[in-house]
Amino acid sequence: MSQSYNRGLIEDFGRWKEFSAGMWAWIFHKFTGWMLIGYLFTHIAVLSTSIGGAQGETTMVDGEAVNIYTATLQGLEGLFLVRLLEVGLLAVAVFHILNGLRLLMIDLGVGLDAQDKSFYASLVLTGAITVASVPTFLTGVSV
Amino acid sequence: MYEHDVIVVGAGGAGLRAAIAAHEAGADVAMVSKLHPVRSHTGAAEGGINAALREGDDWELHAYDTMKGSDYLADAPAVETLTQNSPEETINLEHWGMPFSREDDGRVSQRPFGGLSFPRTTYAGAETGHHLLHVMYEQVVKRGIQVYDEWYVMDLVTTDEPDPNDRECHGVVGYDVQSGKIEGFKAHDGVILATGGPGQAFDHTTNAVSCTGDGHAMAYRAGAPLEDMEFIQFHPTSLPSTGVLISEGVRGEGGILYNNEGERFMFEHGYANNDGELASRDVVARAELTEVNEGRGVNDEYVHLDMRHLGEERIMDRLENILHLAEDFEGVDGLIEPMPVKPGQHYAMGGIEVDEHGQTCVDGLYAAGECACVSVHGGNRLGGNALPELIVFGKRAGRHAAGDDLGEPEIKTGYGDDVEDETDTELPVAPGKAGLDTTGSVAADGGVTAEADGILERSVEAAREHVDSLIEKEDGVQHAEIRAKLQRAMTDYVNVFRTGDGIRKALKIIRECRQEYQNVYVDDPSRTFNTDLQQTIETRNLIDVAETIALGALVRNEFRGAHWRQENQTRDDENWLKHTLISWDDGEPSIFYRPVILDGENKTYEPKERSY
Amino acid sequence: MAERYSSFTPGGTGWFLQRITAAFLVVVLAFHFFLLHFVNHAYEVTFMGTQARMENVGYFLTMVLFLITATFHGVNGVYNALVNQGLEGTQKKAVLGVLVVAALALVGQGTYVALTMAGMI
């Protein structure tokens, strides 16, 4: 006899303000996972230039013939945007790793009581590592 | 219309056990309950189940303790049936997987309890009732027994011979709370009432909101007498705002009761110079109420139970759950402030009169559990004796209804040669008369025994009309108002302290409530989950039940067990070794008495002074 | 309810492999990142350098294994996520098909790339 109707945001994720640590961890983990697999596909695509590279293909950079693989990679690396994305990738990867470790611990039944703390710890560590690595990532960038 | 061999009304411990037993005896059984089974109030029981299981203990000792605890108002055949069967039934629960607390050797644990000569209270942590209820529901699921949950039973379908002893019960009328549909349930072999206690007749109770005495009222209107209704157990330490029970353990560990002047009144006002806070439940409850009545209560309502001096360590170790209760339900931190407590209605010793097989005097109508009175508790129930009653007598009622032969009962029911009519007490008002036929009296159908189907349909029709009229009526009184008034009256005048004058006042107010109820209406026009409607019907039942409690309390002019009368503060074995019975006779209660049976299988239980 | 009663349950195996691959990935991914961003800066990567590393059999095998586990882990993760969102029936089968093909393509192409880097092709 019950009626169903749309209770709007109660039913979906619109209540994000009321999410708890575990839910955020889940969402972030999902997000980072998808980013990583997406990156993996792109990564292999870019690296595919090595097929040409191996056959000695070149392209002209600043009037010089450079191995096409080297040129592609260094060309991309020369872009500020790519560097920035790389920092983002690092953040994503670090979070996924740290939270992944957290999840592995949870699967083993370790530290369940501290699951929210370990999530916050993952976040903080991710932040710290990312910030610390910015100089390394941005050196030698020619804008 | 639904048809089954046996219909069990109520799915608490008693109802579940009855259904399983009837099912095992081969009957097609269905349960009809206004709550989903696991919501039943059996789940609230904490203490345990009394059963003589161990070396050094036996059923006879248990029977002796029970008779003594009852203040010699229990019927020996019932008590002996209980104590003989409890061990087997308790172990049966274990076989069904009940998580009892365990000893080192892996056997079930037992603990001492008030009034018991042997530690025979079998328990599962502090939540024995919860486990008992769930384990039995699990067995019902396992057996695939049909459960109509959230179906409210409005009335019994009974033939209408003038003498209740000739009547037959053919089923019930149910109301589907979710959809508002009203349907008949035909029972080929029997209807078992297991509707629990009537605690909501009082405004402060440890009982659930659903404990509205529906079964009592239905049986009463069908002509089955209610027995010993005046015997109500009050628990001295319940939280004032909700009635949640604070276990006796706090006082056991050394908790102290104070009034608003900081006096340790149990001693300072001489209520119990030896035992103080540890005096028996009724003594402490009366003391607390005296303090409040004499103006020494906190906020004119309660007293303080202080355990701070026990120290955090000891409290955390032994009374941790009490801290949670006080915090969750009263917002009080027991470590830094005293806890407010006051007496609360806790248990009804009386109920629908039945024999050892759970039969009432109406053919095909059974009752079991707190709503019934086989009389194992008499004037006072021992802690841990209600749960075994559920499983022992629930099972017997189920088996008997399904056709198992349990032999000839020793206990008699109904009005008969062996009863004595009440002639002495003058009643302040002619109780009952007013406003009787709001549900279309089931037992009034023109004098001829109709075919079962015919009565069922007529009863369903009457119920539908009744509900329509309640909903269609546009204004009048709301039930909540009447209920509140009734509950106050009961708590003010038929509480721990009872005086003839007070009870008479209560009866007058009850009668007013009955009159006001004539004008009751249901504001919510919806048929979907109309709790307003359900509660309105319940309130009517409460009026009937409250009246029997007050009437019983008025006629019994003695002090026995939980029933105290100012006019006569001693136990009067000369005149009162008898049960009070009240039956509904053409809309008017008639009162009679039946002698108590003190002759057991091997011995007679001679009344002795009840001192511990 | 109980529709599948075989002792080989895809749910459990998938779950288990997801964890095992994750544990493996922690090590290799960290190694990978460290090597190519901190030891050798990515912007300095040249074909020569890559080739030099790849010619080491241990490194080569690690990288191929890295690719396979990462692909399994990633694709299986995506698949689980979609199933959790209520993918059913043919849709589910279709998605599984697409993902398997994509995964095989990725591993195939990746391995091919690695082989060229190692100069084996």
Added chain:
Amino acid sequence: MSTQQAEPESQEAPKDPEMQGAESPAAEKQKGGGMVDQTSTDASELEGETVHIKVFRYDPEVEAKQEPRFDDFHVPFEKGMTVLDAVMYARDEYDSSLTFRHSCRQAVCGSDAFFVNGKQRLGCKTQIADLEQPVRIEPLPHQEVVKDLVVDMDHFYDQMHTVEPYFQQEDLPDGELEEQRQSRENREKVKMSTRCIWCGACMSSCNIAAGDNEYLGPAAINKAYRFAMDEREDEEIKEHRLRILEQEHGVWRCQTQFSCTEVCPKDIPLTEHIQELKREAVKKNLKFW
């Protein structure tokens, strides 16, 4: 109602004078529907303090309530007041059509799990003083609403029944009075899992259960845990139970979001139990490899 004014016993609470039958929906919505006049509440002797609650209202059958809405009530505050006390007061004094399940008032019957200020809680176990006002009270998310705060629990019960929630040991000790032995440690192990009161809070809080109707859900899995870990049942029965749990919509669905554990009013470590079952299932399968 006005005729009943002079009753000595009735609690001195403000009655909404404008209370209408719901046949006049417009009036109901404005007044009887719970928009209780602040001044009339102030007149109460109860310390003058009131609690502001916003209660979700919906009734498919009553025209004025077909469009879901929130009603405001101002309830006189008393020390120790719980969320359940507040809605009961609102019902008894202001609007008798306010509908919710409740029974025991002591956290054992599991009837009154609501969504209170964005979290699944038992009404009777939640002190209203601990909450931010206005207190928003809604029916449990992810279940169909029957009316007001009442949700349809059938799906929850179905899931509970799916895991065969009953003891299945057939081999019992000889003799009626002989119990099965169980070690204290083992009872301790299953103790928390046996405390479930079927309130449905966990199920309602779980995003996965919300998205996948066939997911057994934390409560049912916990129920299965209660038996699977009970040493009184034989190994084969445990295996049978694990087989039910490791189906596609069983334990693997759980993404360890922990919301179930956080909301459980009985403090059952649900996630822990689910995780342990996952490991048990893997262990069992590894044997076949």
